[in-house]
Amino acid sequence: MNQNAPFRARAEIDLAALRDNVRALRARAPRAAVMAVVKSDGYGHGMVPCAKAALAAGATWLGTATPEEALALRAAGIDARVLCWLWTPGGPWREAVEADVDMGVSDPWALGEVVRAAREAGRTARIQLKADTGLGRSGCQPADWASLVAEARAAEATGSVRVTGLWSHFACADEPGHPSIAAQLSVFRDLVAYAEKEGIEPEVRHIANSPATLSLPETHLDLVRTGIAMYGISPSPELGTPADFGLRPVMTLKVSVALVKGVPAGHGVSYGHHYITDTETALGLVPVGYADGIPRHASGRGPVLVGGAWRRVAGRVAMDQFVVDLGPDGAARVQEGDVAVLFGPGDRGEPTAEDWAEAADTIAYEIVTRIGARVTRVHLNELDG
Numbered sequence: 001m002n003q004n005a006p007f008r009a010r011a012e013i014d015l016a017a018l019r020d021n022v023r024a025l026r027a028r029a030p031r032a033a034v035m036a037v038v039k040s041d042g043y044g045h046g047m048v049p050c051a052k053a054a055l056a057a058g059a060t061w062l063g064t065a066t067p068e069e070a071l072a073l074r075a076a077g078i079d080a081r082v083l084c085w086l087w088t089p090g091g092p093w094r095e096a097v098e099a100d101v102d103m104g105v106s107d108p109w110a111l112g113e114v115v116r117a118a119r120e121a122g123r124t125a126r127i128q129l130k131a132d133t134g135l136g137r138s139g140c141q142p143a144d145w146a147s148l149v150a151e152a153r154a155a156e157a158t159g160s161v162r163v164t165g166l167w168s169h170f171a172c173a174d175e176p177g178h179p180s181i182a183a184q185l186s187v188f189r190d191l192v193a194y195a196e197k198e199g200i201e202p203e204v205r206h207i208a209n210s211p212a213t214l215s216l217p218e219t220h221l222d223l224v225r226t227g228i229a230m231y232g233i234s235p236s237p238e239l240g241t242p243a244d245f246g247l248r249p250v251m252t253l254k255v256s257v258a259l260v261k262g263v264p265a266g267h268g269v270s271y272g273h274h275y276i277t278d279t280e281t282a283l284g285l286v287p288v289g290y291a292d293g294i295p296r297h298a299s300g301r302g303p304v305l306v307g308g309a310w311r312r313v314a315g316r317v318a319m320d321q322f323v324v325d326l327g328p329d330g331a332a333r334v335q336e337g338d339v340a341v342l343f344g345p346g347d348r349g350e351p352t353a354e355d356w357a358e359a360a361d362t363i364a365y366e367i368v369t370r371i372g373a374r375v376t377r378v379h380l381n382e383l384d385g
C-alpha cells in the first residue's frame with residue numbers, strides 16, 4: 001500500500017512498537033510464556049498482522065475469545081498454540097479440534113460437546129479447564145470443580161481429551177492492593193492443587209492479564225495472557241503510564257480534514273446546537289463519527305491535534321463526522337487535506353487513546369477496540385515473510 005496515498009481516515013499500526021512491547025512484557029515476566037491476546041481483531045489493530053508480530057517477538061501462544069477468531073488465525077497459516085475461551089452450544093468444536101486449537105472449558109455442557117467432537121474427528125482435543133476464582137463471569141465455581149475435574153479425567157482416560165491447562169481470570173488486577181487479588185490467587189492455587197492431585201497434568205497454569213503481568217509478579221505462574229499492554233496502552237491510568245512500563249502505543253488514528261469554512265459569531269454547530277461560536281471563526285470538519293468508533297459520549301470534549309494545536313470536538317459527534325472550532329485565524333493554519341490526529345503515542349504533541357477514554361468516560365481498551373471497519377488499517381514496520 002502506498003503510505004502517502006490520500007485517505008479519509010486511517011489507523012496506522014506500528015508493528016515495531018508492538019514487537020518492542022512484547023519484549024518488554026517478556027522481560028517483566030521472564031519465567032512465563034507470553035500469550036498474545038488478539039481477540040476482537042487484535043483490539044482493533046488487525047488480528048493477523050499483530051499475531052505475527054507478537055510471535056516474531058517471542059510470544060508463544062495466541063489467545064482469542066471466539067473459536068471463529070482462532071480458526072481465522074489458522075486460516076492465515078499461523079500454527080502457534082491458540083487458546084479460545086468463549087463458546088456457545090453448537091459452536092465449531094469439531095473444526096477447532098481439527099485445527100489443533102486449545103479450548104477453554106468451564107462447564108460440563110462444554111466438556112460434553114468437545115468430547116463428542118473429538119470422537120467424531122478421531123482425535124484428542126486439547127482443553128483447558130477454567131475456574132471462577134471470584135470474577136463471577138465464566139469459569140467453573142469452586143463448588144463444582146471436583147465434578148468437572150472428575151469428568152475431564154474420565155474423558156482423558158478414553159483418549160478424547162487432554163487437559164493442557166488450568167486457568168482463571170482476575171476481577172480487579174488493575175487496582176493494586178485490592179483484597180480480591182490475593183483471594184483469587186489463593187483459590188486458584190487450591191483448585192490447581194486439587195486437579196493435580198486427581199491426576200491432571202497441565203502444561204500451563206495461568207491467571208495473569210496485562211495489569212497482573214505489569215504489577216503482580218507473583219501471579220505470572222507458567223504463562224501470562226497480555227492484551228492491552230501489548231498494544232502499548234496502560235490497563236489503567238492509576239497503574240501508570242505506558243512509558244512507566246516501557247510500552248509504546250501502537251495505534252495512531254489520522255483523519256484528513258474535509259472542509260474548513262468561516263462562520264459568524266453565534267453560529268450553532270452540529271445536531272442540537274450544543275456548541276455556539278462565540279466569535280467569527282473557522283470550523284474544521286473531521287470526517288469520522290460514531291460509526292467509525294468515535295464515541296458520541298466524547299461530544300464537546302474529545303481532543304484532536306490539528307494545525308499544531310489541540311482542539312476539542314465542538315458540539316455533537318455525528319455518525320460520520322464531527323466539527324472542531326479552529327479559531328478566528330484557523331483558515332490560515334488549516335486547510336482541507338491536512339491531517340487531524342485523534343490519538344497516537346502522544347510524544348508528537350497528539351492526544352492519546354487514554355485522553356479519549358477520559359473524554360468519553362470509558363477505558364482506552366474501548367477506544368481502540370471500537371475503531372470501525374470503515375477506517376483503513378495501515379500496518380507499518382511489518383517484517384518480511
Ligand SMILES: *Cc1c(COP(=O)(O)O)cnc(C)c1O
Pocket residue numbers: 037039085169208209210211225226227228229235
Ligand atoms: C481479554 C482477556 C485477556 C487480556 O486482558 P488484558 O487486560 O487486555 O491484558 C486475558 N484473559 C482473558 C480471559 C481475556 O478475556
